[in-house]
Amino acid sequence: DVKVTQSSRYLVKRTGEKVFLECVQDMDHENMFWYRQDPGLGLRLIYFSYDVKMKEKGDIPEGYSVSREKKERFSLILESASTNQTSMYLCASSLGTLSSYGYTFGSGTRLTVV
């Protein structure tokens, strides 16, 4: 089974801090994604990457950046954390453009910004 591992299950950070969320997948997937999940809003795409060093903005990229230096690792960076970034963050990976296997998600990181 493909495994997507998010480095932290829970994080508490202070307003203004720079925050790094790490995600690693172990099945050589080309695509990786960062979503945030909020009640009543579902999953919203922040950024995605379809290859090493390649990234594209999703629907809500403001206040975030990403890094993909290696195929297996995709990092989400909150440049200056704010309270409205308190959320559940989900990383996912998928196998190429036409795959019917869908996404494999990590278990999520619940970030609280105080």
Next chain:
Amino acid sequence: QQQVKQSPQSLIVQKGGISIINCAYENTAFDYFPWYQQFPGKGPALLIAIRPDVSEKKEGRFTISFNKSAKQFSLHIMDSQPGDSATYFCAARITGTASKLTFGTGTRLQVTL
């Protein structure tokens, strides 16, 4: 804008009943429609998926019905069980770079005894 609209937001069904969750979409370029199931403390997991050239797909107790002309699709859970209690997300994909998914807002299903 919400490209995939999902309803209801929450649903309570008795054990043995049928659970029905509906989704509607606007973009006719969507070409793949998966459903994801999420248990508390876990990430969503792919449950079942359909392509628009098929009107129905069944896997065990789970069925997707797809109406291309109405731009609607729905998940039916037959003989619902307490273990089905979870949050369900519909999604839609446009084939292209990374083929990213657009998700609905989710339905929290509770199956009671």
